[in-house]
Structures are given as structure tokens and as C-alpha cells.
Amino acid sequence: MPSITDPNLSDRFTSAMEEIHNKHLKAYADIIDTTAELSHNHREFLKSALEACLKKCKDDEKLFETIQEYKRDLEQKKKALKETRDTLSEMMSEVQEKEMQKEDIIQKIQNLKEQQMKREEFIESQNRANKDRLRNLQKARLVFQNHLGLEIRTIMDKTQLVKGEKLQFVFRSISLSDQDSPYVITMGIKEDGSYQIVSSDPVLECLPLLESRLQETNNLPAFLANVRKEFISKARP
Template identity: 80%
Template structure:
């Protein structure tokens, strides 16, 4: 009771309350200062984070643009490479085709050379055979012309059947009643070098047989002798 009635109690209470109030104000001020500092720090942090994010976004955009540019360049290079491969494939096909044509031409040239060689050998053989036939003709001429009155003529045929140079053998002294009467046989040489009988005047039925025998034996004097015998037999009928 004494304390309540103490006249200084009110001043002390007021002073204590003011002191508490001042301390609270100071605490609030410190809290406000701390809050402001934290707010400013947070604001700076957020601003820095935003700037960092914006920079990162710009860097990412540049990176994506670079990636897209690389992709476009890679696609263009792939198309160009594909076109070049197609061109190379076509060129290789052309080269292979030309190589095949070259081989074919070489084979044809070799074949032509072989044919030319064979043709040359055949011509040489035919020339040799013709020379032998000419010798036989000369022998036959001496035998028949000198002893049996045989005349040998060279004629040029005007028809397709007897086209080219032919030899005509004219036999006389066949018909005893007319020794000058002519019995004629016309013959030549085929492309293969064999003898060819063109005609006979008068006609001999056995002429094909005599011609076949001539081609087998290649003995012209014997052939002419047989033809003469046939003419004599025909004249005596």
C-alpha cells in the first residue's frame, strides 16, 4: 500500500514505459532498416538474376540461331553431296558404258582383223590355185591346140549368168564329115576358185557329171579330153 501511495511511483512508471517504448522504437527501427536492406538486397539480387536470365536467353537465342544455321548448312551440304554422288554415279555409268563399247569395238576390230587375215589367206590361196589352173590351161592348150586343133578364146559375158571374163574352148576335127565344124564349151572360175561350166554347144547331157569330176580332181586336161570324147560320141550318132 505504501508503494501505491508513493508519489514518485507514477514518474518511475512513466519513465519505464517511455524507456520500453524507446527500446521498442529502436527495435522497430532496426527491423525496418534490416527490412529495407534486405529488400534492397533482394531487389538487387532479383535484378541481377533477371539480367543474368536475359543474357542467358540472348545467348541461348544466339546458340539456337547458330545451331539452325549449322543445320541449314549441313542440309545444304547433304543435298550437294547427294547431287554430287548422283553425278558421280552417272559418270561412272557412262565410263562403264564407254568401256563396254570400247571392248566391243576392240573385239570387232580384232574380228575384222581375223576376217581380213583369213580373207587375205583365202585370196592368196585362190591366187595360187588360179596360177595352177592357168598352168593347167597352158598345158591343155599346148596339148589340144597343137595336136587336136583346139582353139581357146577369151570372152566377156553380158548376162548375169556369165558375167565376167570366161574362156571358150572350141573343138574341131570332131565330125569326120566336116572337120572345121566347131564344138564349143564355155567355162570360168567361181569366187571360191572352183571351175564353173557355163554352157556347151551342142549341149552335152553328161556335162554336170564331168563338171563335178573336174571340181573333185582339178584336172583340166582330163576334163577337156572327156568333153572331146563326148563331142565325138555325139557327132557319130
């Protein structure tokens, strides 16, 4: 062991202390360098993280704006779709209404056709009936004109009661004192084909009864014969 009185001891101690001090300084410098590097790296990390966060925020804002735009676009599309559905519903209602109107028109046309057919059948029936009446008139004309001096005239009656073509049956050889004195009955045919007595000259009180019988029997010769009898009864009391 060196002696404390060794003159080199102090130098060696100082050298050892300086060496230790240098080591400490070097270690401290290493620590400072490491700390500085770590601090720099931390700052760079924070800067990078901040930039990433800012970029993320901007991206999120853009994404949010895009989402909001999509939402607005979706709302507009929903509104347009609803309007389209409403319009389509109105159009369908109009189509259904027109279909109903079409069916109603078709039904009315069918009813008109049926009415027209019935009217034609009625007219044909009336024509046949009028032909029968015309034959009866012809027969009555021959019988009364040839044997009883009956004259048949066609006249136009414009009275308010009856309008149209009428027939006048002029009887003669009724009055014994005046064989040429005319006794007249005027009649026509209604729309339903029945006979209608318009007037008689002179007036016969029983004429409504005779007309009623004519409507029931449709026998014109018998009616004219009864009218002649009534004229004779009135002219020859």
C-alpha cells in the first residue's frame, strides 16, 4: 500500500478524480445527448402526431361535410320520390276515374243501343199495327163509301190538342129531309198507335164511350157503323 507520504499520491488521486469526473461528464454528456435526442424525437413525434391529427380533423370535416351533403341529397331524393309517388297516385286515380267513366260511357252506349232496338221494335210494331189499321180503313172506306155514301178526307189539324195528319169521315144520307147534309167525325192516331177522336159535328154525347170501345176492340168499321147509327138517331128523333 502506498504511503500517505508518497509525493505522487496526490497526483494519482487528482488524476483518478479527474478520470472519474471525465467519466461522469461523459456519462452526463451522453445522458444530455440522449435526452436531447429523445426530446427532439419527442418533438418530431408530437409534430407528426399534430399534423396527423390536423389532417385527420380536416379529413373528418370533409367526411362530415360529405355525409351532410349525402343526407341533403338523400332528403331531396326522398322528397322527389314522394312527389313522384303522389303524382303517380294522382295519375292512377285519374286513370281509374277515366276507366270508370269509360265503363259508364260503354254502359250508356249499350243502354242507348238497347233503347234504340226497343224503339225500332216498337216502331216496327206500330208500322204493322198502322198497316192493319190502314187495311181496316180501306175496308171501311169501301163498305161505307159504296153502300152508305161515306166520304173520307185527309186534313191537317194544327190545334193545340192534336197536331198532324187527320182523317175526316163525312156521312151523308143521314137526314131524310136532306140526303146531302154532312155529318162529320174527325179522328187521328196517337204516337202509341191508338185511335183518337178529335171532334164530331154535330156533337155526340156518347162519343167518349164509342171511342173507349174502339180502343178496346180496334174495330174501326164497327165504330163507324155505331157512329152512323148515333148520327141517324140524332137526325131522326
